[in-house]
Amino acid sequence: MLDGIRVLDLATLAAAPLVATYLGEFGADVIKVEEPRHGDPIRAWGNQRDGVGLMWKSMSRNKRSVTLDLRCAEGQQLARRLVRYADVAIFNTRPQTLRKWGLDYDSLRAVNDRIVVVQITGYGLTGPKSERPGFGTLGEAMSGFAHLTGQAGGPPTLPPFMLADGVASLNATYAVMMALYHRDVHGGPGQLIDVNLIDPLARLMEQTLLGYDQLGLVPERAGNRWDISAPRNTYRTADGRWLAMSGSSPALALRVFRAIGRADLLEDADFTDPQRRLAKAGEVDTAVAEWVAKKTLSEAMAVFEAEEVAAAPIYDVSDLVADEQLVHRRVFVRVDDHQLGPMMVQAPVPRFSSASGTVGRLGPSLGEHNTEVYGELLGLTANDIDALSARGVL
Secondary structure (H helix, E strand, C coil), X not given: CCCCCEEEECCCCCHHHHHHHHHHHCCCEEXXXXXXXXXXXXXXXXXXXXXXXXXXXXXXCCEEEEECCCCCHHHHHHHHHHHCCCCEEEECCCXXXXXXXXXXXXXXXXXXXXXXXXXXXXXXXXXXXXXCCCCHHHHHHHCCHHHHCCCCCCXXXXXXXXXXXXXXXXXXXXXXXXXXXXXXXXXXXXXXXXXXXXXXXXXXXXXXXHHHHHHCCCCCCCCCCECCXXXXXXXXXXXXXXXXXXXXXXXXXXXXXXXXXXXXXXXXXXXXXXXXXXXXXXXXXXXXXXXXXXXXXXXXXXXHHHCCCCEEECCCHHHHHHCHHHHXXXXXXXXXXXXXXXXXXXXXXXXXXXXXXXXXXXXXXXXXXXXXXHHHHHXXXXXXXXXXXXXXXX
């Protein structure tokens, strides 16, 4: 689908490189530009096997790795030469640093006016905090997410995964596609895309903004409850498992009452009216919890599925990969890797009727494609590449 689109991944760690990953899954030629000595820090991040980073392997799927020292003038010149042959360039370096290196948008546009440049930063390219370094944890804190997450009366809770980076990467990816559409269909120029780690996650928290602006509400942590629907919680079963339930529509809540044998609540407007039921959320939770506690997970789910209640078992990762629905859809695929052998990874998420994303290969070795890429795009010979490597440029 994206054959013919070339992407320069000049970023590190999570949010920005993920944009290149998503584009590469659908055919873009992604060139991963890495620091020559240690490469992208994601190589050493998280779980390792035999000294090889597992997250690196998945995040850098379908990419070609070249080394280049962007801190030296010769490396910066080579980067600008690569930009001539690219459609998209992705950075997460602070704005002042890119300006110093001559790799800011204005400098790259002078080399290639069709280039789409993505900059994912902690705080955005403008404003009083624009030059501060930023990380996903800070985005999760400042977006309002951590304030709402956790048990009532407990501390704010951060997610144990890269939530802010992931949400930012998805926003930036669809922005890239809009920019390419604007360029290639409407004849527009390339442009600069400015995404930070706070705004995308804050966008998902919009319910809190609307309540604050219109009603002066500042919600506090409430565990797994949510003040827009009841029941909405997690419930422990007789065999020590857990399930989650949603009553987001009026009909769903009424099905729950029938399923747990509380048809009497269907005659009480305090429980059938959606707004009045919110004031009874504690009583609703108690009724559901008491019923679920007497059933095993399989028994409870059999009843809820028969009654079309919106409930699901809470999975750990072993449950996730074994689920018949996910197995049927091949949500996880095994890919042979030259270092680790067969490795299970997440398959591309979007499904299209006439195309599919692929995981052709997993993360490459550092500089594995130096000769191939620099020869193909810039016409450098093996001797040229050896000389650049000896000077520490590659």
